[in-house]
Amino acid sequence: MTIEITNETAESQNVNFIKEIIIQDLKDGKNDGRVATRFPPEPNGYLHIGHAKSIILNYGLAKEFGGTFNVRFDDTNPVTEDPEYVNSIIEDIKWLGAKFEGRLFYASDYFEQMYEWAVELIKKGLAYVDDLTPEQLKEYRGDYNRPGIESPGRSRSVEENLELFERMKNGEFADGSMLLRAKIDMSSPNMNLRDPIMYRVLHRHHYRQGDKWCIYPMYDFAHGYEDSIEGITHSICTLEFENHRPLYDWFLDNVSIKYRPRQYEFARLNLNYTVMSKRRLLELVEKKYVSGWDDPRLPTICGIRRRGFTASSICSFAERIGVAKRNSTVDIGLLEHAIRSELNETAPRVMGVLNPLKVVITNFPEDETISFEAPLFPDKPEMGTRIVPLTREIYIEQDDFREDPPKKYFRLSPGAEIRLRYACLIRCTGVVKNADGTIKHVECTWDPESRGGTSPDGRKVKGTSHWVSAKFGVKVTTRLYDRLFNVENPMDQEGNYLDYLNPESLVVNDNCVVEPFVATVEPGTRWQFERMGYFYADPVDSEKGKPVFNRIVTLKDSWVKVEQKQQTAPPATAPKAEEKPAEDYITIDDFNKIKLVVGKVLTAEGVDGADKLLRLTVDLGESKPRQVFSGIKSAYPDPSVLINRNVIVVANLKPRQMKFGLSEGMILASQSGKSLAVLFADASMNPGSPVS
RNA sequence: UCGGGGAUCGUCUAAUUGGCAGGACAAUGGGCUCUGGUCCCAUCAGUCAAGGUUCGAGUCCUUGUCCCCGAGCCA
Numbered sequence: 001m002t003i004e005i006t007n008e009t010a011e012s013q014n015v016n017f018i019k020e021i022i023i024q025d026l027k028d029g030k031n032d033g034r035v036a037t038r039f040p041p042e043p044n045g046y047l048h049i050g051h052a053k054s055i056i057l058n059y060g061l062a063k064e065f066g067g068t069f070n071v072r073f074d075d076t077n078p079v080t081e082d083p084e085y086v087n088s089i090i091e092d093i094k095w096l097g098a099k100f101e102g103r104l105f106y107a108s109d110y111f112e113q114m115y116e117w118a119v120e121l122i123k124k125g126l127a128y129v130d131d132l133t134p135e136q137l138k139e140y141r142g143d144y145n146r147p148g149i150e151s152p153g154r155s156r157s158v159e160e161n162l163e164l165f166e167r168m169k170n171g172e173f174a175d176g177s178m179l180l181r182a183k184i185d186m187s188s189p190n191m192n193l194r195d196p197i198m199y200r201v202l203h204r205h206h207y208r209q210g211d212k213w214c215i216y217p218m219y220d221f222a223h224g225y226e227d228s229i230e231g232i233t234h235s236i237c238t239l240e241f242e243n244h245r246p247l248y249d250w251f252l253d254n255v256s257i258k259y260r261p262r263q264y265e266f267a268r269l270n271l272n273y274t275v276m277s278k279r280r281l282l283e284l285v286e287k288k289y290v291s292g293w294d295d296p297r298l299p300t301i302c303g304i305r306r307r308g309f310t311a312s313s314i315c316s317f318a319e320r321i322g323v324a325k326r327n328s329t330v331d332i333g334l335l336e337h338a339i340r341s342e343l344n345e346t347a348p349r350v351m352g353v354l355n356p357l358k359v360v361i362t363n364f365p366e367d368e369t370i371s372f373e374a375p376l377f378p379d380k381p382e383m384g385t386r387i388v389p390l391t392r393e394i395y396i397e398q399d400d401f402r403e404d405p406p407k408k409y410f411r412l413s414p415g416a417e418i419r420l421r422y423a424c425l426i427r428c429t430g431v432v433k434n435a436d437g438t439i440k441h442v443e444c445t446w447d448p449e450s451r452g453g454t455s456p457d458g459r460k461v462k463g464t465s466h467w468v469s470a471k472f473g474v475k476v477t478t479r480l481y482d483r484l485f486n487v488e489n490p491m492d493q494e495g496n497y498l499d500y501l502n503p504e505s506l507v508v509n510d511n512c513v514v515e516p517f518v519a520t521v522e523p524g525t526r527w528q529f530e531r532m533g534y535f536y537a538d539p540v541d542s543e544k545g546k547p548v549f550n551r552i553v554t555l556k557d558s559w560v561k562v563e564q565k566q567q568t569a570p571p572a573t574a575p576k577a578e579e580k581p582a583e584d585y586i587t588i589d590d591f592n593k594i595k596l597v598v599g600k601v602l603t604a605e606g607v608d609g610a611d612k613l614l615r616l617t618v619d620l621g622e623s624k625p626r627q628v629f630s631g632i633k634s635a636y637p638d639p640s641v642l643i644n645r646n647v648i649v650v651a652n653l654k655p656r657q658m659k660f661g662l663s664e665g666m667i668l669a670s671q672s673g674k675s676l677a678v679l680f681a682d683a684s685m686n687p688g689s690p691v692s
Numbered sequence: 693u694c695g696g697g698g699a700u701c702g703u704c705u706a707a708u709u710g711g712c713a714g715g716a717c718a719a720u721g722g723g724c725u726c727u728g729g730u731c732c733c734a735u736c737a738g739u740c741a742a743g744g745u746u747c748g749a750g751u752c753c754u755u756g757u758c759c760c761c762g763a764g765c766c767a
Contacts, residue, residue: 015706042767077766134765143763144694176765189695191763200765219767243696243762265697267760272703320716322705324698327760331703334717344730379730410728419726453726464726531727559728 016323018057018264022065022234031233035067038232039093040074040107040223043085043207045278046293047092047301049314049335050269056318057266058236059098069098070230072105076222078204086207088293092301096311107226108208114217114225115169117255118180118198122161126254127198128154129164130179137179140186141194147187148194154183168201171214175201182221184250192247196220224248227261235261238268239325269321270329273483274299275490275497289501290484296550297484297505307481308526308536308552313339332483336553343526343534343552348376351388351421351466352514352529352549354478356395358441358470359412361426364392369471372452374422386517390423393441393470395513397531400465401442403431408562410463412442418463421530425450425461466530473513478535478549480507512549521547531555599626599649599665600687604639614639616667618649621688626664636678646681 026033037058041047047055062069071093075081093100121127130153132140142148156164168178180199188194198221203214227235235248242265252260270276275284276299284290284298293300296307304314317338321330370390377383396412405413412418417427426444434440449456453464484505490497514529521527523542527535527549535549542548599618602625606614614636617625628649636642649665667678 040767044767074767080766137765138763141763146694146763148763179765191695194763197765202765216765218765223767237767239697240761241767245696267698320704324705326698326705328704331717334704337717340729349727349729378727408728421726423726455726461726463728466727528727528729531729555727555729557728562728 014319016266017325018234018236018266018323019061019064021264022061025233026065034231034233035062035065036070036231036233037062037067037236038070038072038227038230039098040072040226041089042074042077042080043082043089044077044080045085045282047089048276048281049271049299049301049304050276051092052096052301052314053269053318053321053323054236054238055093055096055098056315057323059096061234061236067233068103069100070103070105070232071098071100072107072226072230074219074223074226075106075108075206075208076217076219078202078206078216081207083207088302092305095301095305096314105226105230106208107222108206110222110226110229111209111213111217113229114222117225117251117257118165118217118221119162120255121182121198121251122165122180123158124254125158126183127161127180128156128183129161129168130154130181130195131177132179134176141191142186144189144191150186151181151195153181154195165199168199168215169213171203173201175203177201180215182250184247190243190246192220192244193250196247220244220247221251224252224261224263225257227263228252228257228259231259232261235263237263237265239265239327240268241265265325266323267325267327270327271299271332271335272329272488273332273485273490275485280491280497283498289498296479296481306538306540306550308534308550309335309339310342310526313342316342329489339534339553340556343528347526347528347534348383349378349528349530350376350386350515350518351468352476352478352512352518352532352535353395353397353466353468353473354480354509354512354529354532355398356468356511356513357398357401357439359394359396359401359426359444359467360432360441361392361394361444361446362429363445364390366392368392369469370423370451372422386515388422388515388517389469389472390420391469391471394420394467395470395473396420396465396467400463401428401439403439406563406566408566411465412444412463416463417461418465419450419453419455419461420467421464422453423451423467424448424453425455466532468513468515470513472516474516474519474546475510476512476514476519476547476549478509478512478551479538480509480551481505482507519545519547523547526552528555597621597649597651598646598681598685598687598689599651599667601642601645601647604636604642606639614642616642618647618665618667619687620649620651620665621686628665628667630667630678642678645678646683646685646687648679648681 022035025031039055039058041051059069061067071090073086118127130151132151132153140149140151164178165180167173168180178201179197181195181197184193184195186194197218199215199217201214202216205211206213241263245263248263275281281298281300285293290298294302294306296303317335320334320338368391372388372390373385374388375381375383375385400411402409402411402413405416412428414428414431417425419425425447428442428444430443432440432443447456455461482505483502485500486502487493487500490500493500518527521537523537524539525537529535533554534552536552537547538550597620599620602617602619604614604616614630616628616630618628619625647667649667651665
């Protein structure tokens with residue numbers, strides 16, 4: 001039953017506007033019922049979670065409609081591109097689970113065909129070679145309010161254009177000296193249509209084509225053709241390309257192509273507390289604010305992976321945020337929720353103390369060890385156990401002890417008793433301090449009757465702490481990651497976004513102690529350190545018997561909220577009732593606007609299909625009585641007692657259409673505790689008389 | 693200033709295309725608990741504004757406001 005509901009919600013959430021278009025296209029028999037999508041990265045940087053959204057969208061669409069999904073490197077600019085990025089991009093797409101065997105393509109493989117189409121456009125008189133300098137080009141283009149000026153090159157003959165373009169291709173011109181432009185409209189309000197550049201001269205080595213080409217096509221010219229060649233049906237890109245769609249269409253409509261794709265745009269993903277642009281990411285990496293492209297604080301796919309996120313959690317995140325055209329910034333909490341809810345199901349529970357505080361159990365034999373068998377999944381004990389040793393000296397979390405505990409603190413404090421998870425109950429009997437007043441260790445006694453952690457006499461123990469044997473515990477390093485920036489949108493702040501980096505986005509902690517079992521854990525596995533968070537045994541820095549743990553995400557912690565509230569709330573004497581009106585939600589003036597009149601109840605009856613509602617007709621001294629619905633049936637099981645009584649009606653409300661009819665007012669009633677009663681007016685008053 | 697897009701709970705996103713504004717996250721309250729976790733229940737909360745059409749408007753019309761994108765030989 002639960003599963004059905006989940007499926008329903010998942011499905012209904014999944015229908016975004018692009019899917020709707022596809023469903024309609026299929027219904028209309030377009031594209032022979034074919035669905036073909038693609039993800040076209042430029043190999044000039046690492047993929048981030050915004051790309052993941054696009055990959056999952058495109059791949060998901062293809063998969064759902066039995067279509068195909070291509071990965072195509074849009075490698076039309078050898079200046080910025082580097083084969084180094086190709087491998088990382090492929091790795092990231094594969095990791096996400098998008099399959100594209102046999103469907104990996106390169107735009108550069110289409111250069112020959114594109115060249116032919118360019119020639120075709122020249123022959124049709126729709127393209128020309130231009131020799132404007134970059135400065136002139138800019139000047140001739142005009143601006144938003146001023147139409148552009150046609151370049152002298154625009155009037156060249158077809159023959160001359162053909163010859164010049166040939167020579168461009170043959171390397172006779174220097175970089176930047178010649179261009180091939182489309183002849184469209186220099187006065188178009190869409191700047192993209194002011195004779196856009198199709199080819200530029202670039203004497204550069206291409207990582208796939210070598211030195212075969214010295215002219216390279218521009219995105220607008222190339223992209224639609226790439227899609228056409230691959231038979232892409234739905235070419236999905238981000239919003240900033242909306243203005244380019246007319247161009248996409250123009251190039252496709254003016255040459256002889258076999259297949260005509262369509263472009264659709266959706267809003268790119270923005271996340272708060274981070275930055276997403278390639279430029280910013282590159283700067284963070286190059287200036288060493290982070291350790292590399294896979295720094296676990298980065299929103300790059302490799303960073304998220306290194307942090308310990310799973311691909312499936314990214315997918316469920318992508319499904320939750322949906323696809324739309326409105327710019328938005330998704331709360332990073334949604335991503336955290338996605339990984340928490342998965343790891344809650346899949347991550348085994350173990351114990352690790354992040355900030356150790358030594359506890360000596362004074363009545364525990366010096367050399368004795370008691371072994372407890374603790375479940376890896378407390379809610380599913382059949383999933384396996386491990387052995388946890390208890391000794392006289394243990395470590396607990398510093399946060400789990402307070403010498404001077406605040407209210408509602410259920411953890412260890414002098415005289416208090418807590419449970420050591422899976423082990424026993426201990427009571428604090430003393431605090432031993434260093435000369436400087438800091439705590440050296442805490443002394444406790446244990447109740448030998450409470451072995452296993454159950455209280456022998458049924459006494460209540462509210463706090464449970466995780467712990468590690470001092471003798472058998474293993475020291476490990478954890479890296480505690482937090483949001484990269486301490487403001488929601490670093491780019492919207494005064495000054496440089498780098499000023500808002502969170503200095504505590506990474507805390508390396510070498511003093512953690514984990515139970516012995518944890519030291520044997522394989523790199524690349526995920527664990528919940530009980531009460532602390534989910535951790536990932538780093539696949540790179542872990543060594544045999546000495547794992548290094550990345551904190552993926554903390555557990556939700558409602559204690560910090562309780563404590564914060566205690567600290568901020570104390571003056572509870574503040575007159576709360578007076579605060580609201582002062583906030584100008586409702587003023588005396590508003591009250592004065594309410595028109596209260598006496599109404600005589602003419603009829604009163606229950607309403608079929610509504611168990612709380614009464615239908616009343618009330619005479620307000622107007623030309624005809626009003627119908628009013630009121631949720632007071634529980635107080636008047638026999639509605640007829642209301643007939644002929646005078647009640648108070650709010651007369652100047654906007655009539656409200658209800659399922660059962662129009663409600664033209666509101667009966668005043670009062671509710672105190674469980675008793676509900678209509679406010680009656682003096683029987684001697686005439687219907688319609690004002691009430692103050 | 694011109695062109696293109698957009699505006700629904702705090703956040704993200706739905707609404708059978710004119711018919712009870714729903715879900716998720718967050719928050720709040722409660723229950724449960726050997727994790728102050730999970731889980732369960734409940735609550736809070738929204739149609740940018742003003743007019744108009746209509747029995748009925750988030751949806752249609754008019755006017756306005758605000759936000760995003762656009763003047764790379766980048767993609």
